[in-house]
Amino acid sequence: MMSWMDRIREAIELAGRSGVTEMELREGEIYIRLSRSPAVAVPSAPLPQDQSPTAIQAIPAPSSPIVEEVRPSEHIVSAPAYGIFHQRPAPGSPPFVTVGDKVEKGQQVGLMESMKVFSAIEADASGTVMALLASDGEEVEAGAPLLRLQ
Known part of the structure; x- marks a missing residue:
């Protein structure tokens, strides 16, 4: 059985590989929300009750591409x-x-x-x-x- 720390590590690795900026973990009364970009407000969606306790739900972040002004010679x-x-x-x-x-x-x-x-x-x-x-x-x-x- 995976410990909560193992689940959190796995979720962080998943977020890093997939580009997901926020996710939620819920098991019984335990609820953890991970966010890589706390300054961005993202509406949260509750996890459906029929998902397994170790289910991870990705919450899409609003598209806000990183923009840097570049002059033609730069x-x-x-x-x-x-x-x-x-x-x-x-x-x-x-x-x-x-x-x-x-x-x-x-x-x-x-x-x-x-x-x-x-x-x-x-x-x-x-x-x-x-x-x-x-x-x-x-x-x-x-x-x-x-x-x-x-």
Whole structure:
């Protein structure tokens, strides 16, 4: 039998893989609601009574695409997936890039941590870093703008 902590971990992993922003878990008198975006108001729907105790109901989030204004001579490096963005390879070490740095296509510009797995984020274009759009350690959605290149 799965413990509640195992169920919560499984729900978090499901949300990370599927892009679901909110879900509810209910078993008897125990009710847990998970949300990755607390600033977004999403109407909740009660779970139907005929679902099993471990059922997970996904509540669709309103579509609010992440928009970043891009000038013709600029390029945005975006998050490849949902996770935690890291600007440096390890705490206390210098960041991969800073504003003013020149980067080449394929150069590592950050790390993405998702479920304790770290993946390199590489620039998909060459240019000069004009702005860092995500903070070190910030939780970001897939497609979130991370860097602005010119």
